[in-house]
Amino acid sequence: MEKYVGGKLHGIRVTGSKLNYHGSITIDADFCREVGLKPLEYVEIWNKMSGARISTYVLYGKGGSRCCILNGAAARTCQEGDEIIIASSIYGEVGDIIALKPRVLVFDADNGVVDRITYEVFRRPDGSLDMTVTSEVPDNDYGFPTTMVSGAHPPSSLLERRDRD
Template identity: 55%
Template sequence: MRKIVGGKLHGIRVTEANLEYHGSITLDPDHCEAAGILPLEFVEIWNKNSGARLSTYVILGQRGSHCCILNGAAARTCQPGDELIICSSIYVEGEQIADLSPAVLTFDSANNVVERLRYSVRQDEAGRYHFAILDESGSRLPIPLASRASPKRAS
Protein backbone atom coordinates (compact mmCIF):
# COMPACT_ATOMS: atom_id res chain seq x y z
CA MET A 1 0.00 0.00 0.00
CA ARG A 2 1.15 3.53 -0.79
CA LYS A 3 0.19 6.73 1.05
CA ILE A 4 -1.23 9.19 -1.50
CA VAL A 5 -2.75 12.69 -1.34
CA GLY A 6 -6.49 12.30 -0.79
CA GLY A 7 -7.43 15.99 -0.85
CA LYS A 8 -5.83 19.32 -0.05
CA LEU A 9 -6.75 22.78 1.22
CA HIS A 10 -3.90 25.00 -0.01
CA GLY A 11 -3.40 28.48 1.41
CA ILE A 12 -6.31 28.47 3.85
CA ARG A 13 -5.85 31.06 6.64
CA VAL A 14 -6.10 30.37 10.35
CA THR A 15 -9.14 32.22 11.74
CA GLU A 16 -8.60 31.31 15.39
CA ALA A 17 -6.27 29.41 17.72
CA ASN A 18 -8.10 27.94 20.71
CA LEU A 19 -5.66 26.49 23.24
CA GLU A 20 -8.42 25.55 25.72
CA TYR A 21 -10.39 23.25 23.39
CA HIS A 22 -9.44 19.56 23.64
CA GLY A 23 -7.72 19.15 20.30
CA SER A 24 -8.25 18.96 16.54
CA ILE A 25 -8.77 21.45 13.71
CA THR A 26 -12.22 22.91 13.06
CA LEU A 27 -13.00 23.45 9.36
CA ASP A 28 -15.95 24.63 7.29
CA PRO A 29 -17.90 21.55 6.09
CA ASP A 30 -18.21 23.10 2.60
CA HIS A 31 -14.41 23.19 2.25
CA CYS A 32 -14.01 19.65 3.58
CA GLU A 33 -16.66 18.19 1.30
CA ALA A 34 -15.20 19.90 -1.77
CA ALA A 35 -11.74 18.47 -0.97
CA GLY A 36 -13.00 15.02 0.07
CA ILE A 37 -11.89 15.43 3.71
CA LEU A 38 -14.07 13.60 6.22
CA PRO A 39 -14.99 14.50 9.81
CA LEU A 40 -12.60 12.81 12.29
CA GLU A 41 -10.11 12.14 9.49
CA PHE A 42 -6.47 12.71 10.39
CA VAL A 43 -4.79 15.40 8.30
CA GLU A 44 -1.30 16.78 8.04
CA ILE A 45 -0.96 20.53 8.47
CA TRP A 46 1.94 22.58 7.14
CA ASN A 47 2.22 26.21 8.26
CA LYS A 48 3.63 28.30 5.41
CA ASN A 49 4.44 31.18 7.79
CA SER A 50 6.39 29.30 10.47
CA GLY A 51 7.30 26.01 8.82
CA ALA A 52 5.56 24.08 11.62
CA ARG A 53 4.27 20.63 10.63
CA LEU A 54 1.69 18.71 12.63
CA SER A 55 -1.00 16.09 12.46
CA THR A 56 -4.47 16.21 14.00
CA TYR A 57 -8.05 15.24 13.19
CA VAL A 58 -10.85 17.26 11.61
CA ILE A 59 -14.04 18.38 13.28
CA LEU A 60 -16.68 20.30 11.38
CA GLY A 61 -17.54 23.87 12.25
CA GLN A 62 -20.40 26.01 11.03
CA ARG A 63 -21.23 25.57 7.35
CA GLY A 64 -20.33 28.65 5.32
CA SER A 65 -18.21 30.15 8.12
CA HIS A 66 -14.88 29.76 6.25
CA CYS A 67 -13.37 28.81 9.63
CA CYS A 68 -9.97 27.25 10.17
CA ILE A 69 -9.49 26.92 13.93
CA LEU A 70 -6.53 25.16 15.51
CA ASN A 71 -7.49 23.64 18.85
CA GLY A 72 -5.60 22.33 21.87
CA ALA A 73 -1.86 21.74 21.43
CA ALA A 74 -2.11 22.55 17.70
CA ALA A 75 -3.11 26.11 18.67
CA ARG A 76 0.49 26.70 19.81
CA THR A 77 1.78 26.12 16.26
CA CYS A 78 -0.39 28.60 14.37
CA GLN A 79 -1.57 32.19 14.73
CA PRO A 80 -4.66 33.79 13.20
CA GLY A 81 -3.77 34.86 9.67
CA ASP A 82 -1.14 32.14 9.14
CA GLU A 83 -1.42 30.43 5.77
CA LEU A 84 -1.73 26.62 5.94
CA ILE A 85 -1.66 23.62 3.67
CA ILE A 86 -3.97 20.89 4.99
CA CYS A 87 -3.61 17.50 3.35
CA SER A 88 -5.53 14.27 3.82
CA SER A 89 -4.08 10.92 2.79
CA ILE A 90 -5.42 7.66 1.48
CA TYR A 91 -3.74 4.30 1.08
CA VAL A 92 -3.92 2.55 -2.28
CA GLU A 93 -2.18 -0.18 -4.21
CA GLY A 94 0.35 1.35 -6.63
CA GLU A 95 -1.62 0.45 -9.75
CA GLN A 96 -4.70 2.29 -8.42
CA ILE A 97 -2.98 5.69 -8.71
CA ALA A 98 -4.40 6.28 -12.20
CA ASP A 99 -7.95 5.85 -10.84
CA LEU A 100 -7.55 8.78 -8.43
CA SER A 101 -8.16 12.46 -8.97
CA PRO A 102 -7.62 14.22 -5.62
CA ALA A 103 -9.17 17.67 -5.21
CA VAL A 104 -7.00 20.67 -4.35
CA LEU A 105 -8.69 23.90 -3.26
CA THR A 106 -6.80 27.20 -3.16
CA PHE A 107 -7.94 30.16 -1.08
CA ASP A 108 -7.84 33.94 -0.87
CA SER A 109 -7.12 35.84 2.36
CA ALA A 110 -10.79 35.55 3.47
CA ASN A 111 -10.83 31.76 2.95
CA ASN A 112 -12.96 31.97 -0.16
CA VAL A 113 -12.17 29.22 -2.66
CA VAL A 114 -10.21 30.71 -5.57
CA GLU A 115 -9.46 27.54 -7.56
CA ARG A 116 -10.75 23.99 -7.61
CA LEU A 117 -8.00 21.84 -9.07
CA ARG A 118 -7.44 18.11 -9.53
CA TYR A 119 -4.27 16.05 -9.55
CA SER A 120 -4.10 13.43 -12.26
CA VAL A 121 -1.68 10.58 -12.83
CA ARG A 122 -1.70 8.28 -15.83
CA GLN A 123 0.57 5.50 -16.92
CA ASP A 124 1.65 5.14 -20.55
CA GLU A 125 2.19 1.90 -22.50
CA ALA A 126 5.84 1.75 -21.32
CA GLY A 127 4.72 1.92 -17.68
CA ARG A 128 5.97 5.49 -17.13
CA TYR A 129 3.93 7.82 -14.96
CA HIS A 130 2.69 11.22 -16.17
CA PHE A 131 1.44 13.83 -13.70
CA ALA A 132 -0.89 16.74 -14.42
CA ILE A 133 -2.67 19.48 -12.51
CA LEU A 134 -6.10 20.13 -14.02
CA ASP A 135 -8.36 23.16 -13.62
CA GLU A 136 -12.15 22.97 -13.30
CA SER A 137 -12.58 22.62 -17.06
CA GLY A 138 -10.06 19.74 -17.20
CA SER A 139 -7.34 21.84 -18.86
CA ARG A 140 -3.75 21.12 -17.88
CA LEU A 141 -1.98 23.79 -15.86
CA PRO A 142 1.78 24.38 -15.89
CA ILE A 143 3.75 22.47 -13.29
CA PRO A 144 6.55 24.39 -11.59
CA LEU A 145 9.88 22.85 -12.56
CA ALA A 146 13.42 23.69 -11.60
CA SER A 147 15.20 25.86 -14.10
CA ARG A 148 17.43 23.95 -16.49
CA ALA A 149 19.69 26.96 -16.98
CA SER A 150 23.17 26.42 -15.62
CA PRO A 151 24.12 28.61 -12.65
CA LYS A 152 26.19 31.67 -13.46
CA ARG A 153 29.76 31.48 -12.32
CA ALA A 154 31.39 34.31 -10.44
CA SER A 155 34.27 35.84 -12.38
Protein backbone atom coordinates in the same frame (compact mmCIF):
# COMPACT_ATOMS: atom_id res chain seq x y z
CA MET B 1 0.98 -0.08 0.10
CA GLU B 2 2.28 3.44 -0.37
CA LYS B 3 1.17 6.80 1.02
CA TYR B 4 -0.44 9.29 -1.40
CA VAL B 5 -2.07 12.73 -1.12
CA GLY B 6 -5.81 12.23 -0.73
CA GLY B 7 -6.93 15.87 -0.86
CA LYS B 8 -5.60 19.29 0.04
CA LEU B 9 -6.63 22.76 1.22
CA HIS B 10 -3.84 25.05 0.03
CA GLY B 11 -3.30 28.51 1.50
CA ILE B 12 -6.31 28.51 3.82
CA ARG B 13 -5.96 31.12 6.60
CA VAL B 14 -6.29 30.34 10.28
CA THR B 15 -9.41 32.12 11.56
CA GLY B 16 -9.09 31.28 15.24
CA SER B 17 -7.76 29.03 17.96
CA LYS B 18 -9.13 27.37 21.08
CA LEU B 19 -6.23 26.36 23.29
CA ASN B 20 -8.40 24.83 26.03
CA TYR B 21 -10.40 22.68 23.64
CA HIS B 22 -9.47 19.06 23.02
CA GLY B 23 -7.10 18.77 20.07
CA SER B 24 -8.19 18.94 16.44
CA ILE B 25 -8.76 21.38 13.61
CA THR B 26 -12.23 22.71 12.82
CA ILE B 27 -12.70 23.39 9.10
CA ASP B 28 -15.69 24.66 7.10
CA ALA B 29 -17.59 21.46 6.26
CA ASP B 30 -18.19 22.59 2.66
CA PHE B 31 -14.43 22.79 2.04
CA CYS B 32 -13.92 19.36 3.62
CA ARG B 33 -16.62 17.70 1.56
CA GLU B 34 -15.32 19.19 -1.68
CA VAL B 35 -11.84 17.68 -1.29
CA GLY B 36 -13.01 14.52 0.47
CA LEU B 37 -11.88 15.19 4.06
CA LYS B 38 -13.94 13.12 6.46
CA PRO B 39 -14.85 13.90 10.08
CA LEU B 40 -12.15 12.63 12.48
CA GLU B 41 -9.74 11.94 9.61
CA TYR B 42 -6.10 12.63 10.43
CA VAL B 43 -4.45 15.37 8.36
CA GLU B 44 -1.04 16.96 8.10
CA ILE B 45 -0.87 20.73 8.60
CA TRP B 46 2.01 22.81 7.29
CA ASN B 47 2.28 26.45 8.38
CA LYS B 48 3.67 28.51 5.49
CA MET B 49 4.48 31.40 7.83
CA SER B 50 6.48 29.57 10.52
CA GLY B 51 7.35 26.22 8.94
CA ALA B 52 5.62 24.34 11.78
CA ARG B 53 4.32 20.89 10.82
CA ILE B 54 1.75 19.00 12.84
CA SER B 55 -0.87 16.32 12.45
CA THR B 56 -4.29 16.26 14.01
CA TYR B 57 -7.83 15.22 13.16
CA VAL B 58 -10.65 17.07 11.40
CA LEU B 59 -13.85 18.38 12.93
CA TYR B 60 -16.48 19.80 10.59
CA GLY B 61 -17.30 23.46 11.18
CA LYS B 62 -20.38 25.25 9.95
CA GLY B 63 -20.70 25.06 6.17
CA GLY B 64 -20.18 28.44 4.51
CA SER B 65 -18.36 29.89 7.53
CA ARG B 66 -14.88 29.73 5.91
CA CYS B 67 -13.55 28.73 9.34
CA CYS B 68 -10.18 27.14 10.03
CA ILE B 69 -9.73 26.89 13.80
CA LEU B 70 -6.86 25.13 15.52
CA ASN B 71 -7.80 23.49 18.82
CA GLY B 72 -5.84 22.22 21.82
CA ALA B 73 -2.08 21.86 21.43
CA ALA B 74 -2.38 22.60 17.69
CA ALA B 75 -3.42 26.15 18.64
CA ARG B 76 0.19 26.79 19.76
CA THR B 77 1.54 26.14 16.24
CA CYS B 78 -0.31 28.84 14.29
CA GLN B 79 -1.47 32.40 14.72
CA GLU B 80 -4.74 33.82 13.43
CA GLY B 81 -4.13 34.89 9.83
CA ASP B 82 -1.35 32.36 9.18
CA GLU B 83 -1.52 30.70 5.79
CA ILE B 84 -1.47 26.92 6.07
CA ILE B 85 -1.72 23.81 3.93
CA ILE B 86 -3.89 20.92 5.10
CA ALA B 87 -3.35 17.57 3.39
CA SER B 88 -4.96 14.20 3.88
CA SER B 89 -3.33 10.91 2.95
CA ILE B 90 -4.44 7.58 1.61
CA TYR B 91 -2.58 4.31 1.71
CA GLY B 92 -2.96 2.12 -1.30
CA GLU B 93 -1.67 0.88 -4.61
CA VAL B 94 -1.08 2.91 -7.76
CA GLY B 95 -4.53 1.91 -9.04
CA ASP B 96 -6.11 3.57 -6.01
CA ILE B 97 -4.52 6.95 -6.72
CA ILE B 98 -5.34 6.63 -10.42
CA ALA B 99 -8.99 6.14 -9.49
CA LEU B 100 -9.06 8.84 -6.79
CA LYS B 101 -7.92 11.93 -8.73
CA PRO B 102 -7.14 14.00 -5.59
CA ARG B 103 -8.71 17.46 -5.40
CA VAL B 104 -7.15 20.68 -4.10
CA LEU B 105 -8.79 23.97 -3.15
CA VAL B 106 -6.63 27.11 -3.31
CA PHE B 107 -7.63 30.07 -1.13
CA ASP B 108 -7.32 33.85 -1.02
CA ALA B 109 -6.66 35.88 2.14
CA ASP B 110 -10.36 35.76 3.11
CA ASN B 111 -10.63 31.97 2.67
CA GLY B 112 -12.49 32.37 -0.58
CA VAL B 113 -11.79 29.59 -3.06
CA VAL B 114 -9.77 31.02 -5.98
CA ASP B 115 -8.91 27.78 -7.75
CA ARG B 116 -9.83 24.13 -7.89
CA ILE B 117 -7.09 21.73 -8.92
CA THR B 118 -7.21 18.03 -9.72
CA TYR B 119 -4.20 15.70 -9.74
CA GLU B 120 -4.67 12.89 -12.23
CA VAL B 121 -2.21 10.00 -12.35
CA PHE B 122 -2.37 7.71 -15.38
CA ARG B 123 -0.40 5.05 -17.21
CA ARG B 124 1.33 6.00 -20.45
CA PRO B 125 1.10 3.60 -23.40
CA ASP B 126 4.44 2.05 -22.36
CA GLY B 127 3.05 1.37 -18.85
CA SER B 128 5.06 4.05 -17.05
CA LEU B 129 3.29 6.50 -14.76
CA ASP B 130 2.63 10.14 -15.56
CA MET B 131 0.26 12.79 -14.30
CA THR B 132 -1.62 15.88 -15.29
CA VAL B 133 -2.61 18.77 -13.07
CA THR B 134 -5.87 20.43 -14.01
CA SER B 135 -6.47 23.98 -12.81
CA GLU B 136 -9.54 26.14 -13.30
CA VAL B 137 -7.28 29.21 -13.57
CA PRO B 138 -5.84 29.83 -17.04
CA ASP B 139 -2.15 30.72 -17.08
CA ASN B 140 -1.74 29.89 -13.40
CA ASP B 141 1.64 30.52 -11.79
CA TYR B 142 1.91 27.25 -9.86
CA GLY B 143 4.77 25.96 -11.99
CA PHE B 144 2.77 23.43 -13.99
CA PRO B 145 0.94 23.80 -17.28
CA THR B 146 -2.82 24.10 -17.19
CA THR B 147 -4.34 21.07 -18.85
CA MET B 148 -7.93 20.11 -19.34
CA VAL B 149 -8.07 16.36 -19.70
CA SER B 150 -11.20 14.23 -19.83
CA GLY B 151 -11.04 10.53 -19.09
CA ALA B 152 -8.20 8.54 -17.58
CA HIS B 153 -5.73 9.11 -20.44
CA PRO B 154 -4.55 12.47 -21.80
CA PRO B 155 -4.66 13.03 -25.52
CA SER B 156 -1.66 11.73 -27.46
CA SER B 157 -0.73 15.35 -28.27
CA LEU B 158 -0.11 15.92 -24.54
CA LEU B 159 2.07 12.82 -24.35
CA GLU B 160 3.97 13.87 -27.47
CA ARG B 161 4.55 17.37 -26.04
CA ARG B 162 5.85 15.92 -22.76
CA ASP B 163 8.22 13.62 -24.65
CA ARG B 164 9.70 16.67 -26.42
CA ASP B 165 9.94 18.85 -23.29
